[in-house]
Amino acid sequence: MKSSANKPTLELNNTSKETFSSAGFILSAIGSSVGLGNMWKFPYITGLYGGAAFFLLFTICLVVIGLPILLAELTIGRGSRGNASSAFTILSGHKYWSYFGGLGVLAAFVIMAFYTVVAGWTMHYAVQSFTGKLFSGGDFGAQFENFNATLQPVGWQIVVMIISVFVVAKGISGGIEKFNKVLIPGLIIILLVLMVRALSLPGAGAGVEFFLKPDFSKLTVESALVALGHAFFSLSLGMGTMLTYGAYVEKRQSLGTATLAVGFGDLLYALVAGLIIFPTSFAFGIPSSAGPGLVFVALPAAFDAMWMGEFFGGLFFILLAIAALTSAISILEVPVAFVMDKFRTTRAKAASSVGALCLVFGIPAALSLYGPLSGFLPGGKSIFDWMDFLGSYVLLPLGGLVVTLFTGYVWKHAGQEAGLTSGWYKLWMFLLRYIAPFLVIAVFIYSIYSNL
Template identity: 65%
Template structure:
């Protein structure tokens, strides 16, 4: 096998290769920034409340331990051991070309996700500006019609370009000076804003009704369906199966404890989801809104609630600033996956690669920006396989490609790479437990997540 400094896909930016990579704290912040995405904000609190509150929260923690953390650790371990992009690392550790091709799946997945994720991220920036400007403060506004009118126009294309420009700029500056510094500024700011919004939400009249909906334990609501939903969210919330943590892992110092890093990242993801629930549901219930999930919660129900709140323009603006930060930190980790591959594959400079990949992802995302279902967008009535372009990209990446990518990681670490435990720093019982989960438990559960996601396994 080739030596570390000469491995396929080496970028020269990694520790031990003439580069500095991440600092220990910088890596954890960047990884938390990757996992802190939009899904936790508008999906996790609702599914928690709908499936038994604290009972579901405990179930989610269990699923995080059984599925999320083992695969997270595997991705980071492969990245640091292989010292290459999401494709090259698999080849470097086995010297077998078929793993290189398997690794390409996660790179393609990340590129496709970036194309439409930038569209949604752009919505958050638009709403942030509108809220701070007071344009969302009229309680008589039809917020559903306002959102559909905006999403059906051409402005989302502009905001997608803004997101791509910011993301590309951060990545072009490098791992230490760009990605790490960006997260070191934004993640602490993110937590401060989140806590301010939580305090404001919990002091609203009627807020405790929302807290009760979110956290009241009701074990009678737990079902087979709840287990599958908890498993799926434990997998998706950590950005697994798309090469982000593998790519970030390749920039980690050898002295960093990957096990402790995985626990810190998992805890950060869990804490964010918990506090997000204490922001959203007290606010929704205080103003008599129906709890909802997804786009309807973030861009329709909550703007209507903020419009009725004293200083609502300020708190609404902070909320969308929070969403924008979550979107941007995730976007940086997603785009870094194809950027790392392209610059190592073709020996391009980081700046050139960032510009090319950001531009291509933007162009690919334009049809998604113009095809949001329910709007009057130019492509909203164009369907492929029964879905709009936006929904097709979302479905194929989230529910098909990401589980496949996660399955590849478990099989590679569990069966193909014999020195995974040494790289991960696990020995004895911890190593045996990790291997047992990766070889037997995680693959089965990922298959169940996949079957449930595509509708072939439904207990409703």
């Protein structure tokens, strides 16, 4: 390994000058993994594939595949103190590995460009709910379409980007860590309030039973691939976020403990999301198959019929906005760290330039759903859908595959950096070498097949 010769020079980059505190790192990593997917996608696929049986399958996939890859990303980040691209070259001594690592940087950039669109929706709906305007029209499907037919989504997208750039430009301890230390506890409080309210609704018991009663007859090869894919995506794997965060972790921090904490936080968030969505859905006769439209079309109807619906609807969308922002900030940090190292520029300049470039590519996505660019459908998909497909279903699995192969076969000191005992190290290597690559490839093939 040639890293000993390279490190003294490469560790003088901008990323190595900042570090998380132990608590700040855990909260920031959880904030990265707690995104929108567990709130609108997880309940839908859980209801579709067997309730608690699918939740159990998801838990197994998260533990067996998700956590080993998460630990690998954190280990690469801390071991190299580099960005998502340079980390692989620092540890291997071969420049060509930086191109493979660059897949994570590209994935983060693409996802940030369209993720800010959805994050903007949540902020708009939070304001509309608290003011009561959301419930004045009645037809929530038409409201969603009419909103996206205007330029308002672009305005909210810009607001999300400005907040993200501002936080990232402030640095690790003064920006990202401080932001997550405030928002994550707030997110937990709102989650608990909404869960209690949902469980107290008339008819909520049927929703809880539907969610927690296992139906093993619905478990198939397809459901296993869906559970594996969601475990992979919900932990923010494959786009360099955890690798980049790992570069800011102090040596005294236990990466194994951090990995378990993030995995538990992600799992708990998914569970509570189900205990919010299913009781509310059943209480107001909303089908669990509503899918992503559940959040912006079906659930507002439920809040409209609920006592103090404006308040609880506003809380719900603030919850989504917090989840979206904490994830967006971690995603933005990936290309920002890359630009800082590559061009030796300041954090503020890197954050501003990357944020502006993301907007250049993201605004067409915002206008492609019901807006001026909605008629532009190359291959039958909108610009938004193509960006989602490229980022989520192509680049993420490829980025995750690079991490597994690199840690399993190339970097010989991963176990030492991870701080694992001999037994745990052997199990970790077995999963990374012989199990994870094949399952990630299976998810990649299934995702391509099911989305084209």
